[in-house]
Amino acid sequence: MSKAPGMPSSSSSSPLTSQPPLSTASPPAMPLPLRTIPGSYGWPLLGPIFDRLDYFWFRGPANFFKKRMEKHKSTVFRTNLPPTWPLFLGINPNVIAVLDCKSFLHLFDMEIVDKKNVLAGDYMPSVKFTGNLRTCIYLDTSEPQHAKIKNFVIDILKRSSTVWLTELKANLDILFDTIETSISAKGSARLSFPLQKCLFNFLTTAIVGADPTTDPTIADSGYAMLDRWLALQILPTIKIGILQPFEEIFLHSFAYPFALVRGDYSKLYNFVEKHGNEVVQRGVNEFGLTKEEAIHNLLFTLGFNAFGGFSAFLPTLIGTITSDKTGIQEKLRKEVKEKIGSSSLNFESVKDLELVQSFVHETLRLNPPVPLQYGRARKDFQLSSHDSVYDIKKGELLCGYQPQVMKDSKVFEDPESFKAERFMGEKGRELLNYLYWSNGPQTGSTTESNKQCPGKDIVPLTSFLFVAYIFQRYESISGSSSSITAVEKAK
Template identity: 40%
Template sequence: MSSPSSSNLPLKAIPGDYGLPFFGAIKDRLDYFYHEGTDEFFRTRMQKYQSTVFRSNMVPGPFIAPNPKVVVLLDAVSFPILFDTSKVEKKDVFVATYMPSTHFTGGYRVCAYLDPSEPKHTIFKGLFLSTLATRHNNFIPLYRSSLSQLFIELEDEFSSKGKVYFNDYCNKMSFNFLANLFCDRDPSSTILATDKATKFFDSFLFFQLAPLMTLGLPKILNFLEDIILHTFPLPSLLLKCDYKKFYKVFNENAKSILDEAESLGIKRDEACHNLVFLVGFNAYGGMKNTMPALIKWVGLAGEELHRQLAEEIRTVVRSEGGVTMAAMEKMSLTKSVVWEALRIEPPVAFQYGHAKEDLVIHNHDAAYEIKKGEMIFGYQPFATKDPRIFERPEEFVGDRFVGKEGEKLLKYVYWSNGREIDDPTVGNKQCPAKNLVVLLSRVMLVEFFLRYDTFTIEAGTLPLGSTATFTSMSKATSS
């Protein structure tokens, strides 16, 4: 499907308003968290204004974010303006209208909060891309080894209890993989290989993202939760002692990365804090969302899709003589399923940017003026379920991206802070591990369906993403 040329669209004023100073932001926050919920908050305003572009306040609002006013984008056509760093500034807007304290990161603004126009962004992004490139050959062997241990642990608990909660085991597996990938020596004898690692980094994520969450407590506690989570930032001091322990381990075990950083003119201390954030927030946080969501959607899709995936995966692995990069590229349905999971539940829901100049943007129906300095906000789950782009947008369609026509839709899959057809560079803000995430998701499915024919799950949600609990796991009858 296509949208009319922007030159043919009428220029309209952006509908919506911000309400009374201070109180308008509080009202919108209460609606967002307690009266309506996230999706309904955006849906009701989209219907009220009959527009996918409108003005609103965005959480958390005062006091954590003194200026919560945003221009909201909810469609696939307007959304990509947020990727154009020549037109929008991405400084300090990585997570929301606020930036967590740099006390969480050793006093440094880490790469995620830097705009590409800042010199350090080019250096750090280049370092991350180089680090991934030099470890390219380790991706599949390391991950397959981690997955083997994961399935042993899942089966042990499933055998004893008849069901098994996937998230906890997946979190442990993901962090072990990342620690092995980024360390120069096996970290199995360090704190990185203990349950303390995932517990700490869960807290590391929660303390910085708490202003964007609700815990689903009884209504009588909503006021108290709003005061604690959404009014004052949680203190980094509570994590300081444990953070130092993990910083020290990375400093001692990731010497090649830190040596390269120093050769580029980066202070070793600053490079190590960036590495801890990259591994613990970007990578672990991303896998913590992505893998359970993938299993959830594939599980809910049912036995017919499982049969098709198992047949494709086992046939290709036999013909290619193993699980290789080349084999992955031949699994068209497996690739499509991964992209569909990323489309329907992107691991990062929000995108932000400040207009660097006066802009004219457009959606399917009209053009709108945005003034220099205004904050633009995109809610990704609506943009990637745009009904004028995707048929049956709310449904998980496993083969949506199979074939030439299906692949044309990939330019509307935005989960990585960029189009799926684009690649991360030092000049953009696209996730440096974008291609790695897709690869690991495919390997997860491959390893699963080499072992199992089908499975069922109970799905749920947490503040940081989906949950999946296996309620049945049928071992493979053929391979």
């Protein structure tokens, strides 16, 4: 991906060959034993239903994978993942879980895995949500449209670097002014809606090239429209945590119809068509897309990748800062004050913030915005974990639960603990080879021939700027991932 000024450089090697060796032991490695994949799919009908209840209700996603890994004494095993039959007619929930860094790595090899329509496993929302088109994220790299659209998105992010920083800072000013006003009036400030409005305005201007304030309806409710559009697509696959069995009955038992958000989507489409015409025409003239393909992929990039991703990740990042009891907040503030002070934030200035960068990377390690990754075997092949080799048959669906993968004890020391300094120094930087939040290693490169997120560089860079902004503005900040309860302005 072409980078904004100051973005870290990336290697373009294949992800399966660019990694440093997982073991530095001097003796030659012994051949790994061939093992039958443990686990089963259970009785027809009953097995998927029991696994679904275990996943959503009895254990939750994290313990679902952890307990099965312990039971089978393997990081590779067979299981079912929701959504499940018969409530989702025609969906096959059978997967092969890959839960260590070495086995998970196979999901990035486009020679052996097919990514067609497997963003959420065997479940795919109706294409009506995206104008009866399959957007880039659902296309396999072998499909001609994938390269056109991926290059279009990469170009959008490259060009957006000219306004990315100014729009981010302007909208952060509005966000934290709003938070301070709310704290003064009510004693605390809810974070969700002000943050999402900030993100929507910032990202729409930077990515679509359209100022939301030119349309009062979009300015007031655009973020909520994206929320509803996104929620209806992913609700059947995620645990919300409301009172059971109501969550199972009302959220996980059927696919939601596009008709519920048709009006919202039409307004967003018309806004992009009218006010984002320059970017749309670039997609048409320079990348060979139709106007409809350009607009629907712009909306998906804005709504799912950018707005959805940041809306999931930034509250966690804020909560990690505001609820800190270890002293890391003081260390972050000290680094920002010493290396930037009151100087203007920019892409170059955050390059020297080693602790801030490591802190963001560690938050991404334990809280990736998209926890599940899938890939369907393109052909028969042998998959390796740290200790075994397994035969994979063409057509079998692989699934990696990244929060568990990122706790691989053969790669990360004390993997369950949050260590803000983990990615500092030479050894820490080497660990970026195993930071997979972007559907590829942080040291990799996003190209038209892979499925790595085009925002692989800009997402952490924006997060560095976000953390630095907080500690330029405040001496301290308290609260959680959902609210801010107190701030002390910088002296």
